[in-house]
Amino acid sequence: SDQNDEVKIFKTKDNKLDVAEHYKKERGGAREHLYMVVIGHVDAGKSTLMGHLLCALGQVNQKTMHKYEQESKKLGKQSFMYAWVLDETGEERNRGITMDVGRSQFETKTKLVTLLDAPGHKDFIPNMISGAGQADVALLVVDATRGEFETGFDYGGQTREHALLVRSLGVSQLAVAINKLDTVSWSQERFNDITQKLKVFLKQAGFKENDVTFVPCSGLTGQNLVDKPTEIELLQWYTGPCLLDVVDNFRSPERPISKPFRLSISDVFKGTGSSFCVSGRLETGNLCVGDRVLVCPSRESATVKGLAIEEVPHQSAFAGDQVSVTLSGIEMQNVSVGYILCDPQNPVQIASKFQARIVVFNVSVPITKGYSVVIHHQSLVEPAVITKLINQLHKSTGEILKKHPRCLSNNSSAMVEIQVSRPIALELYSECKELGRIMIRVGGVTIAAGLITKVIS
Numbered sequence: 197s198d199q200n201d202e203v204k205i206f207k208t209k210d211n212k213l214d215v216a217e218h219y220k221k222e223r224g225g226a227r228e229h230l231y232m233v234v235i236g237h238v239d240a241g242k243s244t245l246m247g248h249l250l251c252a253l254g255q256v257n258q259k260t261m262h263k264y265e266q267e268s269k270k271l272g273k274q275s276f277m278y279a280w281v282l283d284e285t286g287e288e289r290n291r292g293i294t295m296d297v298g299r300s301q302f303e304t305k306t307k308l309v310t311l312l313d314a315p316g317h318k319d320f321i322p323n324m325i326s327g328a329g330q331a332d333v334a335l336l337v338v339d340a341t342r343g344e345f346e347t348g349f350d351y352g353g354q355t356r357e358h359a360l361l362v363r364s365l366g367v368s369q370l371a372v373a374i375n376k377l378d379t380v381s382w383s384q385e386r387f388n389d390i391t392q393k394l395k396v397f398l399k400q401a402g403f404k405e406n407d408v409t410f411v412p413c414s415g416l417t418g419q420n421l422v423d424k425p426t427e428i429e430l431l432q433w434y435t436g437p438c439l440l441d442v443v444d445n446f447r448s449p450e451r452p453i454s455k456p457f458r459l460s461i462s463d464v465f466k467g468t469g470s471s472f473c474v475s476g477r478l479e480t481g482n483l484c485v486g487d488r489v490l491v492c493p494s495r496e497s498a499t500v501k502g503l504a505i506e507e508v509p510h511q512s513a514f515a516g517d518q519v520s521v522t523l524s525g526i527e528m529q530n531v532s533v534g535y536i537l538c539d540p541q542n543p544v545q546i547a548s549k550f551q552a553r554i555v556v557f558n559v560s561v562p563i564t565k566g567y568s569v570v571i572h573h574q575s576l577v578e579p580a581v582i583t584k585l586i587n588q589l590h591k592s593t594g595e596i597l598k599k600h601p602r603c604l605s606n607n608s609s610a611m612v613e614i615q616v617s618r619p620i621a622l623e624l625y626s627e628c629k630e631l632g633r634i635m636i637r638v639g640g641v642t643i644a645a646g647l648i649t650k651v652i653s
């Protein structure tokens with residue numbers, strides 16, 4: 197077919213211009229695709245807000261809405277109706293919490309947005325990490341109700357941790373929904389108060405002021421979600437954009453389509469017949485049907501039999517795409533979640549000991565040599581030990597404050613050596629931001645985030 201010839205030409209010539217041209221041809225007319233993760237403390241109203249937004253944009257049909265309405269009435273939890281749009285399983289419904297990173301899409305004037313709905317419950321942070329690892333931008337939802345913002349922000353809530361997490365995972369643009377403003381009569385003072393507190397914190401967390409936008413809204417009433425406000429009390433002081441326009445105004449992320457091919461596997465599942473599929477985000481480069489790929493760290497090669505984006509078959513895919521890949525020439529049991537598919541000519545590194553520059557933000561006991569942790573690298577979760585504290589560093593300048601520190605406490609930055617329980621596929625942050633970041637957790641709590649700076653062995 198024409199399409200196949202096109203792909204062959206673009207692959208055999210193999211230079212940057214061809215990839216860029218091919219990308220333009222394939223995607224030129226399309227809306228820019230943006231992946232957005234929704235974060236915030238449990239009960240901040242994330243599901244309600246996104247559910248309402250999807251309904252308002254006509255992404256949910258009347259029949260489904262009606263069904264949800266009836267079911268929620270029956271259970272006496274009518275306010276959960278919108279949240280159900282995003283929660284698919286019955287178990288989640290009965291518990292009233294969002295467990296998985298559910299997926300939904302909507303369009304703005306210039307963008308196609310795929311939602312990665314993050315769960316707010318404490319136990320579910322690993323899911324959130326895999327959601328955030330795929331995200332280009334984030335929407336932070338905070339509850340403006342008196343006392344509730346404070347619970348989520350000051351007293352062990354997840355507002356801070358989620359924001360730090362997404363920033364460490366490379367998300368730099370943030371929309372902040374100051375939600376449930378209906379509960380405080382659309383008070384400008386309350387809005388300003390919360391905004392001020394968040395501004396100070398978000399700046400410390402590494403967000404640039406110009407990359408953060410605050411939007412007053414109510415997920416329940418639908419105020420200021422997809423249209424200009426109608427609420428008189430809000431109109432009196434707010435003239436800014438609605439949430440949908442804020443999302444539309446995000447800068448489109450760069451797609452490193454000409455770099456070596458890397459895909460981090462977030463799921464492995466059976467396909468039709470004897471074949472099986474892996475899915476995940478194409479971090480860098482491009483991939484075509486027929487390509488040979490290397491699975492790391494197992495170092496086995498495989499062939500790409502098929503490719504799909506959002507369940508639609510494609511001949512090629514590019515950095516930034518969320519894809520399913522049908523593989524042949526390899527056994528399913530030799531591929532796991534957290535593995536990396538890469539270009540056999542230009543593979544990723546495989547290491548069990550490496551150096552990382554970390555920022556510590558949440559330890560109850562200071563980190564010392566021999567500290568046991570769990571490393572999260574994309575979708576990989578692996579036990580590890582901090583084997584050396586090399587230098588303590590200045591948080592922003594990176595200048596050495598102390599050589600061989602005895603311990604590291606909150607808000608410190610350091611160069612450390614980490615030994616993973618078995619080899620993992622990774623990249624230096626300087627080579628590939630996407631695969632050069634790690635999160636460090638202990639006992640279910642994220643204590644630090646880091647950048648891989650050197651492979652030792």
Ligand code: GDP
Binds near residue numbers: 279316377
């Ligand atoms: P999530 O845990 O962040 O996904 O929060 P949910 O969407 O499940 O909402 C938690 C609770 O807050 C539910 O009882 C909602 O009905 C309620 N809620 C959500 N959004 C609003 C809002 O804008 N205004 C008011 N008054 N209540 C809301």
